[in-house]
Amino acid sequence: MPLVVFVVGAPGAGKSTVARHLAERLGCAEFLSGDVLRRTAEQDDEVGRDVADRLSRDETMPVPLYCRVVRREVGPADKGVVFDGFPRTLEQCLAIPTVLDAAGVPGADVLGLGLLVPATVSIDRISRRGERAEDTAHLARTRLSTHVRRSTDIATAFATRWPYVELDATDGIAQVVDAALAALSARVDRVAERR
Numbered sequence: 095m096p097l098v099v100f101v102v103g104a105p106g107a108g109k110s111t112v113a114r115h116l117a118e119r120l121g122c123a124e125f126l127s128g129d130v131l132r133r134t135a136e137q138d139d140e141v142g143r144d145v146a147d148r149l150s151r152d153e154t155m156p157v158p159l160y161c162r163v164v165r166r167e168v169g170p171a172d173k174g175v176v177f178d179g180f181p182r183t184l185e186q187c188l189a190i191p192t193v194l195d196a197a198g199v200p201g202a203d204v205l206g207l208g209l210l211v212p213a214t215v216s217i218d219r220i221s222r223r224g225e226r227a228e229d230t231a232h233l234a235r236t237r238l239s240t241h242v243r244r245s246t247d248i249a250t251a252f253a254t255r256w257p258y259v260e261l262d263a264t265d266g267i268a269q270v271v272d273a274a275l276a277a278l279s280a281r282v283d284r285v286a287e288r289r
C-alpha cells in the first residue's frame with residue numbers, strides 16, 4: 095500500500111526542504127505545493143490562469159482546483175507521495191481522500207507530519223530565503239498569523255482521522271529529516287501491524 099505523507103507547518107518551518115529530502119530517502123514522488131502552483135501559474139490555459147489569479151491575491155486554492163493540478167502534475171505515485179503545504183485549511187484537510195483520488199492512490203496510508211518552529215525562526219528563515227517576490231517581512235507575518243489561527247483546528251482534524259506526528263524543526267536540516275524518518279517508520283510499523 096503506498097504511503098502519502100502531508101508535511102505541514104508555518105511558512106519557513108522547512109516544509110519543502112524536508113519534503114524534498116523525505117521523498118528522496120523514501121524513493122517516492124513529491125508534490126511541493128508552492129513550487130508546482132507557481133509553475134502552473136505560468137501556463138497559458140484555464141487552470142494556469144485561475145491559479146495565477148489566486149496566487150496574485152495570496153488566496154488558498156479551492157479543493158477542486160488543487161485536485162486538477164495534482165491530477166496533472168503528480169508523478170507516478172505507486173511508491174507513495176510526499177506533499178508539502180497541504181492541507182492549509184480545515185476544508186482542505188477534510189478533502190484529503192479526494193486528493194488521494196486525484197493522485198491516483200485512493201486507498202493509500204496517510205501520515206501527517208507537523209513541523210514546529212518558534213515564530214522568530216519562521217520569520218528569520220523567510221527573510222533569509224528572500225528569493226521570492228512574496229518573501230517580505232510584512233507578508234511573512236501575515237501568513238504566520240493565518241497559520242497560527244488555523245493550525246490547531248487542522249492538526250486536530252487531521253489527528254482524529256490519520257496518524258499525525260509533530261516534530262521540533264528548529265534543528266539543522268539533516269537532523270530534522272532523520273527525526274521525520276524515525277517518526278514515520280515507527281508509524282508505518284504500527285500501520286502494518288494493524289493490517
Ligand SMILES: Nc1ncnc2c1ncn2[C@@H]1O[C@H](COP(=O)(O)OP(=O)(O)O)[C@@H](O)[C@H]1O
Pocket residue numbers: 103104105106107108109110111112178219220222223263264265266267268270
Ligand atoms: N532545519 C532547517 N535549518 C535551517 N534552515 C532551514 C531548515 N529547513 C529549512 N531551512 C531554510 O529555511 C528556508 C525556508 O525553508 P522552506 O523549506 O522553503 O520552508 P517552507 O516550505 O516551510 O516555507 C529555506 O531557505 C531553507 O533552506
